[in-house]
Amino acid sequence: MAVYFFWGQEEYLMEKEIKKLKNELLDTSFMSMAYKIFDNPAFNTLLECIQSTPLMFGNTLSLIHIDKYLIGNKMSLDDKQIASIDNALSCINGSVNIIFICKVSRDENKKPDSRKKFYKTISKYSQVKEFAQFASYKKELNAQIAQMAKEKEISITPANIEYLKEQLGVNLTLIDSELEKLKIAVYPNKSIEQADIKKYCISSEDVFLLADLIIQGNKNEVLKQYNLLTDKKHPLEIFGALQGSFQRFLYIKNYEKRMSAKDMSAQLKLHEFVITKIQEKLRKTSLDRLIKIRENLINAEFKLKTGQTLSGDTVLELALLS
Secondary structure, X not given: OEEEEEEEOOHHHHXXXXXXXXXXXXXXXXXXXXXXXEEOOOHHHHHHHHHXXXXXXXXXXXXXXXXXXXXXXXXXXXXXXXXHHHHHHHOOOOOEEEEEEEEOOXXXXXXXXXXXXXXXXXXXXXXXXXXXXXXXXXHHHHHHHHHHHHHOOOEEOHHHHHHHHHHHOOOHHHHHHHHHHHHHHHOOOOEEXXXXXXXXXXXXXXXXXXXXXXXXXXXXXXXXXXXXXOOOOXXXXXXXHHXXXXXXXXXXXXXXXXXXXXXXXXXXXXXXXXXXXXXXXXXXXXXXXXXXXHHHHHHHHHHHHOOOOOOHHHHHHHHHHO
């Protein structure tokens, strides 16, 4: 029996740890029956999961996302329910393994509320591990990227790791995806060069330019830049990157009168100079307009994901017109 509580912003490392535990704990022959995922389940389902007994094939592993219980007040448990969960965790079956998951959105100044009784209860019985987002200047980030490349049987120099970070930012999930693409693109070569990164990877500069054009309301230039990006990326990846940019824009615009650039730099893991430049770009843009743009982008991304349209430039144009 093992109970874990994973939380944090760095989804790549969290998923890697989950995969490791799956391989260690479960028989691959019974994976579909032994491995279950629950998304913020209601109390009864949550309790049943903790109290479950394994079948004849051995260990079980349940992933239980609980971010709605621990961040904000979207879901809650009363004292009686907390007591029931406490009791269930205290006598959990020896072959039942649980990972409580609380993912935090990147670039958001949030974390699980440690004051909540539910947090204290699961922490009492769990191995707690935080997966913090790397700051771009941390040496550990470069070492992590080098290791990711090594696992893909490719090599990348420290100088090219820096260039890759300049192009992509510090999202390890995105970096891992791009390294996989680079591995295929440069085959049979095993070394990733700066020219390869420039040729095959969408850059943060490209996305920043697209975001700037959207703020300026220059529809024709937006669509032109968007079409250039689709030569390198799927539309959903572009929309995902845009969401990250506008999420940062909203944070900076919302807190610029209450926080210094230095404090926002620490929270967003961006250089203070970058924060200052973004503030300058947003000086003539209202918070309401940024919110409206982000809502339109979310709606456009939803239409793409649900198949309501197959044309990214069409939904992007509609988002701008709105």
